[in-house]
Structure formats: C-alpha cells, structure tokens
Amino acid sequence: MSRFTSAGFPPSRLPVCFKPHRDELLSSWIGRHADFYAVPPLVMLRHCLPEAASLRAADLNLAEDQQVRLANMFAAEPADIRRMTFTNVPQPFHRWIAVRSSQRCTICNPIHATPLPVLRSQLLGWRITCSRCGELLRDRDGHEVPSPFRHYHSMAIRGEKLLDNEIERGARTWASPTEIARLLLMRRIIFPVPSEHELYLFRVLGVIIPDLDRVVAAERVDLSTPARPILPLHLRASLLTGVAIVKRAGPEMLRMLRRHTLGDNMTRFSYAAEKLIAQAGKHPYASQRQLI
Structure with a gap:
C-alpha cells in the first residue's frame, strides 16, 4: 500500500x-x-x-x-x-510553451540530481539561452547542440529578448514579436516553383535568412508552423534573428515580404501584416535594404 x-x-x-x-x-x-x-x-x-x-x-x-x-x-x-x-503567460502564447522538455542548462540543472527536476525554463520554446544564467541551452541529455546559425548569435539574442519581454511580461514595441514570428513561419513561393512534395520547405523566414533554405533542404526537416511555432533548438536562432531584423526594419519590411507569398497564403499574410502596420503609427525605421 x-x-x-x-x-x-x-x-x-x-x-x-x-x-x-x-x-x-x-x-x-x-x-x-x-x-x-x-x-x-x-x-x-x-x-x-x-x-x-x-x-x-x-x-x-x-x-x-x-x-x-x-x-x-x-x-x-x-x-x-x-x-x-x-x-x-496569456493563453494565446501557450503555443510557445513546449509540452515536454527538449532542452536543458547543465549549469542550472546538473545531471547528478535524482530524480532530475524539470525546470520551468526547459519548456520555453523561444529561448536559445538559459533564462537564469545566460548560457547556451543544450538538449535534454545535456549534449551541446551545434547550430548552423551561430553567426547570427547577437541578433538572435535580441530576438529572444523581444519574445521573452512580450510573452513573460506583456511588453511590445511597434508590433507584437510573436505575430512577426507567425508571419515569418508562413509558407512562401519561389521560382521556378518546386515540386509539390518540396513546397513545405520554404518559409517567409528564408527571405531574411538565406541560409535557412539550404539547411532545411539538407536535413529535410519539417519546420514549425504559425500554429506551433517552436523550432528545433539548433534552428531556433534563425527565427529569433528574423524577428529582430523585422522589428528593427519596421512595417515596410512586412510589405516587402508579402511579395514572396501567393494565393491564400498571401491573403492571410496581408491581413495579419496590415493589422500590425496599422498599429505601428509613425516611427523612424531603418531601411530593410540595409539589414539584409
């Protein structure tokens, strides 16, 4: 008993x-x-x-x-x-919270603890660094996760902070970082049009982060969707970087990105983007051409 x-x-x-x-x-x-x-x-x-x-x-x-x-x-x-x-965390942001742990900070959660506790920070699907000590996160077994986007690290950290401030603290800039991320995860069209079984590989994010198409094609990874935006840890820096770049560039970049969508995707992208643009008001923004 x-x-x-x-x-x-x-x-x-x-x-x-x-x-x-x-x-x-x-x-x-x-x-x-x-x-x-x-x-x-x-x-x-x-x-x-x-x-x-x-x-x-x-x-x-x-x-x-x-x-x-x-x-x-x-x-x-x-x-x-x-x-x-x-x-x-408001309910609309729960999609950014993982169902189970896929990441760990070996400094804040060492493997010798038994049973190994699950920390709240292990479910934060927008982070690449530990929210407590700032070290790069590893996989749940404590192994280092090499990222093909390490050269974007400083910009990715900015994107991480933008998402963290909105999701955890309700802070926003001219637009919602989570909404920007949602737009970047929408499918995009390229020319010549790829075969039907390859269409899923191309996202709007790839316009800003050209390396992404090559990495996704090589790994044949099924990228996250706007409804489930948590990327694998080694790819996450690409989305964070994209969010930071769009935030810095301003509304005109959203209009530029819209040209890379087609059909129903263009309709959805345009509707969401115009809502963000309407909320932005008049602010000084850097030209997107200086950032790509």
Whole structure:
C-alpha cells in the first residue's frame, strides 16, 4: 500500500514536503512528491485540486484559490506556487510553451540530481539561452547542440529578448514579436516553383535568412508552423534573428515580404501584416535594404 493512501492525513498538509528547486516546474515538484508517496502524479495533484484536468493544465494556469490550496498542502507560499507555473503567460502564447522538455542548462540543472527536476525554463520554446544564467541551452541529455546559425548569435539574442519581454511580461514595441514570428513561419513561393512534395520547405523566414533554405533542404526537416511555432533548438536562432531584423526594419519590411507569398497564403499574410502596420503609427525605421 502506498504511503499516500495509508497515512490517513487530511489533504490540508502533507506530512513530508520537499522544497522546490529554483525555477522548478510545478508538475515536476508534484511528481517528486508523488514518487515519494508512491502514487501517480495526477492522483497527488487531485488530492488537493479534485477539479484539476491534468498536470499540464496546472502548469499553464492556476487560479488564486488553487495556488492557496496547493501552498497549504505542500507547506509553501502561494507566490512560490505561482512562480512554478505559466499563470503569468496569456493563453494565446501557450503555443510557445513546449509540452515536454527538449532542452536543458547543465549549469542550472546538473545531471547528478535524482530524480532530475524539470525546470520551468526547459519548456520555453523561444529561448536559445538559459533564462537564469545566460548560457547556451543544450538538449535534454545535456549534449551541446551545434547550430548552423551561430553567426547570427547577437541578433538572435535580441530576438529572444523581444519574445521573452512580450510573452513573460506583456511588453511590445511597434508590433507584437510573436505575430512577426507567425508571419515569418508562413509558407512562401519561389521560382521556378518546386515540386509539390518540396513546397513545405520554404518559409517567409528564408527571405531574411538565406541560409535557412539550404539547411532545411539538407536535413529535410519539417519546420514549425504559425500554429506551433517552436523550432528545433539548433534552428531556433534563425527565427529569433528574423524577428529582430523585422522589428528593427519596421512595417515596410512586412510589405516587402508579402511579395514572396501567393494565393491564400498571401491573403492571410496581408491581413495579419496590415493589422500590425496599422498599429505601428509613425516611427523612424531603418531601411530593410540595409539589414539584409
């Protein structure tokens, strides 16, 4: 019989509680308690929050009363519980939060910890560096991930900061960085028109980052879509760089990029781009020709 079911304690407080690791994800912390009490993690969560749909749902959003109940059960502060979740991230940005960890900082999350905690920063699908120490992220096993876009590093870091400021803190410039990223991930047309089974290889981003077409063609990788914008870690710098370049260049670059779309894609691109342009107002922008 598990320690959880046999202890007979009230759900208001667990007899044994573990301190969370710095930046640990809520589901990871609950999972470590579940392992100790020999119950499934969802059972552990529902012991306190019977209405919880899943661990993922709890990671993404917790109401204030749920934060208080979890804090009481795990001998923590509600503010600490909130920091372990993505409650601060608006729902439209949840597409940027990975379902499972695919990256890790070996400085902030060394492999000798057992069980290995999952940090909140490991699910941030727009980052190439650790949000805590600034080191380049590695894959989930701690291996270095060589990127063919390392030469764009400084510009990619700017793009990372733009997305981070919008998603985590609600800050924007003349346009939403996440909307810019969405436009850059739309399919584009090239001439001569490639075969039908190769059309998926070409994105608007490739106009700004010419290296991208070559890399994608060589790896035959299925790039992310506007609806699921998280790129593989080794390709992520290309999108971040593209966002930074468009932000710096201004609305006229969006009009220039529209010419590389066709049909329904052009209609969708134009609609979204014109909304951004209308919001921009009058600002001094560098010419896109100076940036490409």
